[in-house]
Amino acid sequence: MSEFDDATHVAPDGACEIYDGWDIGGNANGGYLLAIAANGLRQIAGRPDPVTISAHFLAPGKPGPTTVTGEVVKSGRRFATVSGALRSADRTIIQVLGTFGDQSGPRGDLMIGEPPPDLPPMAECSPRNAASAFPVGLMSKLDVRLRPSDTGFASGVKSGVAEMAGWFAFADGRPIDTLGLMLIADAFPPAVFNLDIPAGWVPTIELTVHVRARPAPGPVRCRFRTRYVHTGMLEEDGEVWDSDGVLVAQSRQLALLPLT
Amino acid sequence: MSEFDDATHVAPDGACEIYDGWDIGGNANGGYLLAIAANGLRQIAGRPDPVTISAHFLAPGKPGPTTVTGEVVKSGRRFATVSGALRSADRTIIQVLGTFGDQSGPRGDLMIGEPPPDLPPMAECSPRNAASAFPVGLMSKLDVRLRPSDTGFASGVKSGVAEMAGWFAFADGRPIDTLGLMLIADAFPPAVFNLDIPAGWVPTIELTVHVRARPAPGPVRCRFRTRYVHTGMLEEDGEVWDSDGVLVAQSRQLALLPLT
Numbered sequence A, B: 001m002s003e004f005d006d007a008t009h010v011a012p013d014g015a016c017e018i019y020d021g022w023d024i025g026g027n028a029n030g031g032y033l034l035a036i037a038a039n040g041l042r043q044i045a046g047r048p049d050p051v052t053i054s055a056h057f058l059a060p061g062k063p064g065p066t067t068v069t070g071e072v073v074k075s076g077r078r079f080a081t082v083s084g085a086l087r088s089a090d091r092t093i094i095q096v097l098g099t100f101g102d103q104s105g106p107r108g109d110l111m112i113g114e115p116p117p118d119l120p121p122m123a124e125c126s127p128r129n130a131a132s133a134f135p136v137g138l139m140s141k142l143d144v145r146l147r148p149s150d151t152g153f154a155s156g157v158k159s160g161v162a163e164m165a166g167w168f169a170f171a172d173g174r175p176i177d178t179l180g181l182m183l184i185a186d187a188f189p190p191a192v193f194n195l196d197i198p199a200g201w202v203p204t205i206e207l208t209v210h211v212r213a214r215p216a217p218g219p220v221r222c223r224f225r226t227r228y229v230h231t232g233m234l235e236e237d238g239e240v241w242d243s244d245g246v247l248v249a250q251s252r253q254l255a256l257l258p259l260t
Helices: A003-007 A030-045 A178-184 B003-007 B030-045 B178-184
Strands: A015-018 A049-057 A064-075 A080-087 A092-101 A109-112 A142-146 A163-170 A204-211 A220-225 A228-230 A233-241 A247-256 B015-018 B049-057 B064-075 B080-087 B092-101 B109-112 B142-146 B163-170 B204-211 B220-225 B228-230 B233-241 B247-256
Touching: A003 A030, A003 A178, A015 A030, A030 A049, A030 A064, A030 A080, A030 A092, A030 A178, A030 A204, A049 A178, A049 B049, A049 B092, A049 B204, A064 B092, A080 B092, A092 B049, A092 B064, A092 B080, A092 B092, A178 A204, A178 A247, A204 B049, A204 B204, A228 B247, A247 B228, A247 B247, B003 B030, B003 B178, B015 B030, B030 B049, B030 B064, B030 B080, B030 B092, B030 B178, B030 B204, B049 B178, B178 B204, B178 B247
Parallel strands: none
Antiparallel strands: A015 A064, A049 A092, A049 A204, A064 A080, A080 A092, A109 B228, A142 A163, A163 A220, A204 A247, A220 A233, A228 A233, A228 B109, A233 A247, B015 B064, B049 B092, B049 B204, B064 B080, B080 B092, B142 B163, B163 B220, B204 B247, B220 B233, B228 B233, B233 B247
């Protein structure tokens, strides 16, 4: 068992626990919460992989006992759809709607409109904590390496481009599966940190992840970008590629930028 | 009352009806189904506008009596989140998770990473039905005008670019509100029709719409694009801009491409 498997374990009755140390500034990371929920809901679905899953973030996740609840809305030949939630004793932390299936099928590419990001080798990229203004507990569990040109935000030299790219692996070498992709979708610093605007906490309203394939072994390449910041909100789009150069996940979140 | 208001009416008890004529090849359009559900769920939420809403498509929508059911998961100061469904007598047509609020706030742009599509005037664009190989019932209700360079799919001269842009208005002149944006998110021909691949029915698995602002009066500009077609699936991303040039909605759907 790896740290991630321990921290996302869900018993058959839905009992689980938000582990300490998977946080940013004391609140459990949104991708980590989604991974716990997805692990519980895929059991309810009886299917191995999330295919498309949306989470609405309603309350901070604090370490301690939690529960995944859910019900199958439809179980078909290829997919099963489940509505559910991750709940603590007194409230819903995230509400989730997901469709699950088996994503081990053929990976053949028919059309790739944009290639993976061009990244220096992992050893030449910057560990996220080295580029952080405050301790990010989560980063002791992960090996997130940012593209050097995207790390200026930590020293106040912002690139002016709302993009954050880099490598992701688990610190303990755990293979990346489709559950790991849930975590990855929210594991990088916000792309808007590289814009010349006051940047602080960027709370996620909603996060959707599409799993396009099971990742091949090895670290994955990630790119997160924001195109539109207005009306006090922003979207962040992510892509994750495996070591074979196959797009394995896409993500999109809607988040608040309270200062605009 | 406009045709769209009639066709998306939901009584306080959730009773509603899928109207005939809002279909493509006999099945109700997915955006139309989402608009009905959003209208019911925003009443349950007690908030005027969808902010971010995800729908999983589980069964075809056929004309006749239906019901919107839902429950408030959290009601906060700014947003209310509702889990619900559009159901016929014997099954769930779409399962929906949405967060609702008031999107009449300031529209000021802080960062626009990509401008609206450059479109000829509406009168110089092509009505969708004129560019369709088969009758699209929905199009008698809508005034969808495609950018001429995107209409080659109808005559077999595909552009090779998975993009579909154009104008949208209601045929009866009804103003476009945030409910109308639900319909717009699925009202254009699939962008992959312009790729040199066998193109047929492209069933939506899941569609998420972010409403960024209430549209100003007048037709809206739309652009839909697909970047990745593989593993038998594709994503389609959409943007909708109002007559002031403000981005009012973004959409993303995951769909099947059965022939790959």
